[in-house]
Amino acid sequence: MAPPPSTAVSPVVALIVRVLTFICLIISVIVIATNTATSIVGVDQVNIKFNDFYAYRYMLATGVIGMAYTLVQTAFTIFFVTTGNRLGGDGLALIDFYGDKALSYMLATGAAAAFGLTVDLNRLPGNDSDTQDFLNKANAAASLLFIGFIFSAISSIFSSLSLPKRF
Amino acid sequence: MAPPPSTAVSPVVALIVRVLTFICLIISVIVIATNTATSIVGVDQVNIKFNDFYAYRYMLATGVIGMAYTLVQTAFTIFFVTTGNRLGGDGLALIDFYGDKALSYMLATGAAAAFGLTVDLNRLPGNDSDTQDFLNKANAAASLLFIGFIFSAISSIFSSLSLPKRF
Numbered sequence: 380m381a382p383p384p385s386t387a388v389s390p391v392v393a394l395i396v397r398v399l400t401f402i403c404l405i406i407s408v409i410v411i412a413t414n415t416a417t418s419i420v421g422v423d424q425v426n427i428k429f430n431d432f433y434a435y436r437y438m439l440a441t442g443v444i445g446m447a448y449t450l451v452q453t454a455f456t457i458f459f460v461t462t463g464n465r466l467g468g469d470g471l472a473l474i475d476f477y478g479d480k481a482l483s484y485m486l487a488t489g490a491a492a493a494f495g496l497t498v499d500l501n502r503l504p505g506n507d508s509d510t511q512d513f514l515n516k517a518n519a520a521a522s523l524l525f526i527g528f529i530f531s532a533i534s535s536i537f538s539s540l541s542l543p544k545r546f
Numbered sequence: 547m548a549p550p551p552s553t554a555v556s557p558v559v560a561l562i563v564r565v566l567t568f569i570c571l572i573i574s575v576i577v578i579a580t581n582t583a584t585s586i587v588g589v590d591q592v593n594i595k596f597n598d599f600y601a602y603r604y605m606l607a608t609g610v611i612g613m614a615y616t617l618v619q620t621a622f623t624i625f626f627v628t629t630g631n632r633l634g635g636d637g638l639a640l641i642d643f644y645g646d647k648a649l650s651y652m653l654a655t656g657a658a659a660a661f662g663l664t665v666d667l668n669r670l671p672g673n674d675s676d677t678q679d680f681l682n683k684a685n686a687a688a689s690l691l692f693i694g695f696i697f698s699a700i701s702s703i704f705s706s707l708s709l710p711k712r713f
Contacts, residue, residue: 432666433662433665433666433669434661434662434663434665434666437662476706477703480699480702480703480706483651484650484651484654484699487651487654487655487658488654488655488657488658489658490655491654491655491656491657491658491659491662492658492659492661492662493662494601494659494662495600495601495604495658495659495660495661495662495663496601496662496663496666498600498601499599499600499601499663502600532647532651535647536647539643539647539706539709540709542706542707542709
Protein backbone atom coordinates (compact mmCIF):
# COMPACT_ATOMS: atom_id res chain seq x y z
CA MET A 380 0.00 0.00 0.00
CA ALA A 381 1.27 3.46 -0.86
CA PRO A 382 1.78 5.76 2.10
CA PRO A 383 -0.96 8.38 2.43
CA PRO A 384 0.02 11.70 0.80
CA SER A 385 1.45 13.97 3.45
CA THR A 386 1.22 17.73 3.71
CA ALA A 387 3.74 20.22 5.08
CA VAL A 388 1.30 21.60 7.65
CA SER A 389 -1.51 20.13 9.69
CA PRO A 390 -4.75 20.14 7.66
CA VAL A 391 -6.47 21.80 10.62
CA VAL A 392 -4.15 24.82 10.31
CA ALA A 393 -4.78 24.87 6.55
CA LEU A 394 -8.52 24.79 7.23
CA ILE A 395 -8.35 27.69 9.70
CA VAL A 396 -6.43 29.81 7.17
CA ARG A 397 -9.00 29.04 4.45
CA VAL A 398 -11.88 29.97 6.74
CA LEU A 399 -10.17 33.25 7.71
CA THR A 400 -9.64 34.03 4.01
CA PHE A 401 -13.31 33.42 3.32
CA ILE A 402 -14.46 35.62 6.21
CA CYS A 403 -12.29 38.53 5.06
CA LEU A 404 -13.50 38.20 1.47
CA ILE A 405 -17.20 38.02 2.29
CA ILE A 406 -17.06 41.12 4.53
CA SER A 407 -15.03 42.96 1.87
CA VAL A 408 -17.57 42.04 -0.83
CA ILE A 409 -20.51 43.18 1.33
CA VAL A 410 -18.83 46.50 2.22
CA ILE A 411 -17.95 47.40 -1.37
CA ALA A 412 -21.23 46.20 -2.91
CA THR A 413 -23.33 48.28 -0.52
CA ASN A 414 -21.17 51.38 -0.81
CA THR A 415 -23.07 54.41 -2.13
CA ALA A 416 -22.87 58.15 -1.65
CA THR A 417 -24.60 61.32 -2.77
CA SER A 418 -22.12 63.94 -3.86
CA ILE A 419 -22.93 67.56 -4.60
CA VAL A 420 -21.39 68.81 -7.85
CA GLY A 421 -22.25 72.47 -8.35
CA VAL A 422 -26.02 72.60 -7.82
CA ASP A 423 -26.61 68.97 -8.80
CA GLN A 424 -26.72 65.93 -6.60
CA VAL A 425 -24.87 63.01 -8.07
CA ASN A 426 -25.32 59.48 -6.80
CA ILE A 427 -22.04 57.60 -6.60
CA LYS A 428 -21.94 53.81 -6.55
CA PHE A 429 -19.01 51.43 -6.47
CA ASN A 430 -19.70 50.38 -10.07
CA ASP A 431 -18.99 53.89 -11.33
CA PHE A 432 -15.33 52.99 -10.89
CA TYR A 433 -13.70 50.16 -12.82
CA ALA A 434 -11.15 49.63 -10.03
CA TYR A 435 -13.92 48.87 -7.51
CA ARG A 436 -15.72 46.62 -9.98
CA TYR A 437 -12.51 44.66 -10.43
CA MET A 438 -12.06 44.47 -6.66
CA LEU A 439 -15.59 43.10 -6.25
CA ALA A 440 -14.99 40.54 -9.01
CA THR A 441 -11.78 39.27 -7.42
CA GLY A 442 -13.52 39.08 -4.03
CA VAL A 443 -16.40 37.03 -5.43
CA ILE A 444 -14.14 34.66 -7.40
CA GLY A 445 -11.96 34.33 -4.31
CA MET A 446 -14.99 33.41 -2.19
CA ALA A 447 -16.06 30.70 -4.65
CA TYR A 448 -12.54 29.23 -4.86
CA THR A 449 -11.99 29.36 -1.09
CA LEU A 450 -15.35 27.70 -0.45
CA VAL A 451 -14.47 24.74 -2.68
CA GLN A 452 -11.02 24.44 -1.10
CA THR A 453 -12.54 24.64 2.38
CA ALA A 454 -14.90 21.78 1.52
CA PHE A 455 -11.96 19.65 0.33
CA THR A 456 -9.98 20.50 3.47
CA ILE A 457 -12.91 19.62 5.76
CA PHE A 458 -13.18 16.28 3.94
CA PHE A 459 -9.45 15.76 4.53
CA VAL A 460 -9.65 16.71 8.22
CA THR A 461 -12.67 14.51 8.96
CA THR A 462 -11.80 11.40 6.94
CA GLY A 463 -7.99 11.64 6.78
CA ASN A 464 -8.20 10.92 3.02
CA ARG A 465 -6.86 13.48 0.62
CA LEU A 466 -8.93 13.50 -2.57
CA GLY A 467 -6.78 13.30 -5.67
CA GLY A 468 -3.46 12.74 -3.85
CA ASP A 469 -0.40 14.26 -5.48
CA GLY A 470 -2.33 15.43 -8.54
CA LEU A 471 -4.46 17.61 -6.31
CA ALA A 472 -1.31 18.98 -4.65
CA LEU A 473 -0.27 20.46 -8.01
CA ILE A 474 -3.76 21.87 -8.65
CA ASP A 475 -3.71 23.39 -5.14
CA PHE A 476 -0.29 24.87 -5.85
CA TYR A 477 -1.27 26.61 -9.08
CA GLY A 478 -4.78 27.50 -7.90
CA ASP A 479 -3.61 29.07 -4.66
CA LYS A 480 -0.88 30.96 -6.48
CA ALA A 481 -3.29 32.33 -9.10
CA LEU A 482 -5.89 33.26 -6.51
CA SER A 483 -3.43 35.06 -4.26
CA TYR A 484 -2.16 37.09 -7.24
CA MET A 485 -5.74 37.95 -8.17
CA LEU A 486 -6.62 39.12 -4.65
CA ALA A 487 -3.36 41.13 -4.46
CA THR A 488 -4.17 42.94 -7.71
CA GLY A 489 -7.81 43.48 -6.68
CA ALA A 490 -6.82 45.13 -3.41
CA ALA A 491 -3.99 47.12 -5.03
CA ALA A 492 -6.18 48.46 -7.86
CA ALA A 493 -8.74 49.72 -5.34
CA PHE A 494 -6.02 51.25 -3.14
CA GLY A 495 -4.36 52.87 -6.15
CA LEU A 496 -7.58 54.67 -7.03
CA THR A 497 -8.78 55.43 -3.49
CA VAL A 498 -5.52 56.89 -2.20
CA ASP A 499 -5.39 59.47 -4.99
CA LEU A 500 -9.13 60.23 -4.91
CA ASN A 501 -8.74 60.86 -1.18
CA ARG A 502 -6.14 63.53 -1.91
CA LEU A 503 -8.44 65.54 -4.18
CA PRO A 504 -9.31 68.89 -2.63
CA GLY A 505 -12.94 69.64 -1.79
CA ASN A 506 -14.32 66.17 -1.08
CA ASP A 507 -17.55 66.63 0.88
CA SER A 508 -18.25 64.45 3.91
CA ASP A 509 -20.47 62.03 1.98
CA THR A 510 -17.79 61.46 -0.65
CA GLN A 511 -15.23 61.06 2.11
CA ASP A 512 -17.44 58.44 3.71
CA PHE A 513 -17.69 56.60 0.38
CA LEU A 514 -13.90 56.59 0.01
CA ASN A 515 -13.39 55.44 3.60
CA LYS A 516 -15.70 52.48 3.00
CA ALA A 517 -13.86 51.67 -0.24
CA ASN A 518 -10.62 51.80 1.73
CA ALA A 519 -12.07 49.47 4.37
CA ALA A 520 -13.17 46.99 1.69
CA ALA A 521 -9.74 47.11 0.04
CA SER A 522 -8.04 46.62 3.42
CA LEU A 523 -10.18 43.57 4.14
CA LEU A 524 -9.44 42.17 0.69
CA PHE A 525 -5.75 42.77 1.39
CA ILE A 526 -5.96 40.83 4.68
CA GLY A 527 -7.75 38.09 2.73
CA PHE A 528 -4.85 38.17 0.26
CA ILE A 529 -2.35 37.71 3.14
CA PHE A 530 -4.23 34.58 4.27
CA SER A 531 -4.43 33.27 0.70
CA ALA A 532 -0.67 33.90 0.33
CA ILE A 533 -0.15 31.78 3.47
CA SER A 534 -2.32 29.04 1.88
CA SER A 535 -0.16 29.37 -1.22
CA ILE A 536 3.04 28.91 0.84
CA PHE A 537 1.50 25.83 2.48
CA SER A 538 0.52 24.31 -0.86
CA SER A 539 4.02 25.03 -2.27
CA LEU A 540 5.67 23.31 0.69
CA SER A 541 3.26 20.37 0.31
CA LEU A 542 4.29 19.80 -3.32
CA PRO A 543 5.42 16.26 -4.15
CA LYS A 544 9.16 15.93 -3.84
CA ARG A 545 11.43 17.53 -6.39
CA PHE A 546 11.00 16.24 -9.94
CA MET B 547 29.84 13.18 -1.30
CA ALA B 548 26.33 14.60 -1.29
CA PRO B 549 24.73 14.92 -4.71
CA PRO B 550 24.75 18.49 -6.04
CA PRO B 551 21.49 20.31 -5.31
CA SER B 552 19.23 19.94 -8.29
CA THR B 553 16.64 22.37 -9.64
CA ALA B 554 13.32 21.70 -11.31
CA VAL B 555 14.26 23.60 -14.47
CA SER B 556 17.49 24.16 -16.34
CA PRO B 557 19.40 27.10 -14.83
CA VAL B 558 19.73 28.55 -18.34
CA VAL B 559 15.93 28.81 -18.60
CA ALA B 560 15.83 30.38 -15.12
CA LEU B 561 18.48 32.87 -16.21
CA ILE B 562 16.56 33.85 -19.36
CA VAL B 563 13.40 34.48 -17.32
CA ARG B 564 15.34 36.64 -14.84
CA VAL B 565 16.88 38.68 -17.65
CA LEU B 566 13.48 39.20 -19.28
CA THR B 567 12.06 40.33 -15.91
CA PHE B 568 14.89 42.83 -15.56
CA ILE B 569 14.43 44.23 -19.08
CA CYS B 570 10.69 44.78 -18.53
CA LEU B 571 11.28 46.46 -15.18
CA ILE B 572 14.01 48.82 -16.38
CA ILE B 573 11.93 50.02 -19.36
CA SER B 574 8.88 50.44 -17.10
CA VAL B 575 10.92 52.48 -14.60
CA ILE B 576 12.33 54.71 -17.35
CA VAL B 577 8.91 55.29 -18.93
CA ILE B 578 7.18 56.23 -15.67
CA ALA B 579 10.06 58.31 -14.27
CA THR B 580 10.26 60.47 -17.42
CA ASN B 581 6.50 60.91 -17.73
CA THR B 582 5.40 64.54 -17.59
CA ALA B 583 2.59 66.59 -19.09
CA THR B 584 1.29 70.13 -19.16
CA SER B 585 -2.41 70.27 -18.55
CA ILE B 586 -4.61 73.33 -19.00
CA VAL B 587 -6.97 73.91 -16.08
CA GLY B 588 -9.09 76.98 -16.75
CA VAL B 589 -6.56 79.66 -17.74
CA ASP B 590 -3.67 78.08 -15.83
CA GLN B 591 -1.10 75.65 -17.09
CA VAL B 592 -0.44 72.86 -14.62
CA ASN B 593 2.61 70.65 -14.88
CA ILE B 594 1.79 67.02 -14.13
CA LYS B 595 4.49 64.59 -13.07
CA PHE B 596 4.28 60.95 -12.10
CA ASN B 597 5.05 61.82 -8.47
CA ASP B 598 1.86 63.86 -8.18
CA PHE B 599 0.12 60.49 -7.88
CA TYR B 600 0.84 58.09 -5.03
CA ALA B 601 -0.13 55.10 -7.20
CA TYR B 602 2.60 55.95 -9.74
CA ARG B 603 5.15 56.56 -6.98
CA TYR B 604 4.36 53.13 -5.59
CA MET B 605 4.68 51.60 -9.05
CA LEU B 606 8.11 53.22 -9.50
CA ALA B 607 9.21 51.99 -6.06
CA THR B 608 8.19 48.38 -6.81
CA GLY B 609 9.94 48.59 -10.20
CA VAL B 610 13.19 49.82 -8.64
CA ILE B 611 13.16 47.25 -5.81
CA GLY B 612 12.33 44.58 -8.38
CA MET B 613 15.32 45.62 -10.52
CA ALA B 614 17.70 45.40 -7.55
CA TYR B 615 16.39 41.98 -6.49
CA THR B 616 16.39 40.59 -10.04
CA LEU B 617 19.94 41.84 -10.61
CA VAL B 618 21.24 39.99 -7.53
CA GLN B 619 19.34 36.84 -8.51
CA THR B 620 20.67 37.09 -12.08
CA ALA B 621 24.22 37.29 -10.73
CA PHE B 622 23.66 34.14 -8.63
CA THR B 623 22.12 32.34 -11.60
CA ILE B 624 25.01 33.30 -13.90
CA PHE B 625 27.41 31.93 -11.27
CA PHE B 626 25.37 28.70 -11.18
CA VAL B 627 25.28 28.41 -14.98
CA THR B 628 29.00 29.06 -15.45
CA THR B 629 30.45 27.06 -12.53
CA GLY B 630 27.71 24.47 -11.97
CA ASN B 631 27.86 25.21 -8.22
CA ARG B 632 24.79 26.49 -6.49
CA LEU B 633 25.78 28.90 -3.73
CA GLY B 634 24.08 28.07 -0.44
CA GLY B 635 22.49 24.81 -1.58
CA ASP B 636 19.09 23.98 -0.10
CA GLY B 637 19.17 26.99 2.21
CA LEU B 638 19.28 29.26 -0.81
CA ALA B 639 16.38 27.36 -2.37
CA LEU B 640 14.17 28.47 0.54
CA ILE B 641 15.40 32.07 0.29
CA ASP B 642 14.69 31.98 -3.46
CA PHE B 643 11.24 30.60 -2.77
CA TYR B 644 10.21 33.32 -0.30
CA GLY B 645 12.07 36.09 -2.13
CA ASP B 646 10.54 35.31 -5.52
CA LYS B 647 7.10 35.01 -3.96
CA ALA B 648 7.38 38.35 -2.17
CA LEU B 649 8.78 40.09 -5.24
CA SER B 650 6.09 38.79 -7.57
CA TYR B 651 3.39 39.96 -5.14
CA MET B 652 5.04 43.36 -4.97
CA LEU B 653 5.21 43.73 -8.75
CA ALA B 654 1.60 42.56 -9.10
CA THR B 655 0.39 45.18 -6.62
CA GLY B 656 2.57 47.90 -8.22
CA ALA B 657 1.12 47.28 -11.66
CA ALA B 658 -2.44 46.89 -10.33
CA ALA B 659 -2.30 50.13 -8.31
CA ALA B 660 -1.19 52.05 -11.37
CA PHE B 661 -3.85 50.40 -13.56
CA GLY B 662 -6.54 51.04 -10.94
CA LEU B 663 -5.80 54.76 -11.02
CA THR B 664 -5.10 55.10 -14.76
CA VAL B 665 -8.19 53.26 -15.99
CA ASP B 666 -10.52 55.54 -14.05
CA LEU B 667 -8.56 58.74 -14.81
CA ASN B 668 -8.80 57.79 -18.49
CA ARG B 669 -12.59 57.76 -18.22
CA LEU B 670 -12.82 61.33 -16.92
CA PRO B 671 -14.48 63.63 -19.45
CA GLY B 672 -12.47 66.49 -20.92
CA ASN B 673 -8.93 65.12 -20.80
CA ASP B 674 -6.85 67.23 -23.19
CA SER B 675 -4.40 65.54 -25.56
CA ASP B 676 -1.39 66.20 -23.32
CA THR B 677 -3.11 64.63 -20.31
CA GLN B 678 -4.18 61.73 -22.50
CA ASP B 679 -0.57 61.27 -23.56
CA PHE B 680 0.50 61.26 -19.91
CA LEU B 681 -2.08 58.60 -19.07
CA ASN B 682 -1.11 56.49 -22.09
CA LYS B 683 2.51 56.51 -20.97
CA ALA B 684 1.47 55.58 -17.43
CA ASN B 685 -0.55 52.73 -18.93
CA ALA B 686 2.47 51.60 -20.95
CA ALA B 687 4.68 51.62 -17.84
CA ALA B 688 2.07 49.66 -15.87
CA SER B 689 1.72 47.15 -18.72
CA LEU B 690 5.49 46.61 -18.83
CA LEU B 691 5.57 46.17 -15.06
CA PHE B 692 2.74 43.66 -15.42
CA ILE B 693 4.73 41.69 -18.01
CA GLY B 694 7.69 41.85 -15.61
CA PHE B 695 5.36 40.47 -12.93
CA ILE B 696 4.39 37.56 -15.20
CA PHE B 697 8.06 36.66 -15.64
CA SER B 698 8.70 36.99 -11.90
CA ALA B 699 5.69 34.75 -11.25
CA ILE B 700 7.28 32.16 -13.57
CA SER B 701 10.53 32.49 -11.55
CA SER B 702 8.45 31.99 -8.43
CA ILE B 703 6.90 28.79 -9.85
CA PHE B 704 10.40 27.53 -10.73
CA SER B 705 11.71 28.23 -7.25
CA SER B 706 8.67 26.54 -5.67
CA LEU B 707 9.19 23.42 -7.80
CA SER B 708 12.91 23.48 -6.89
CA LEU B 709 12.18 23.39 -3.16
CA PRO B 710 13.87 20.58 -1.25
CA LYS B 711 11.58 17.58 -0.99
CA ARG B 712 8.62 17.65 1.28
CA PHE B 713 9.46 18.13 4.98
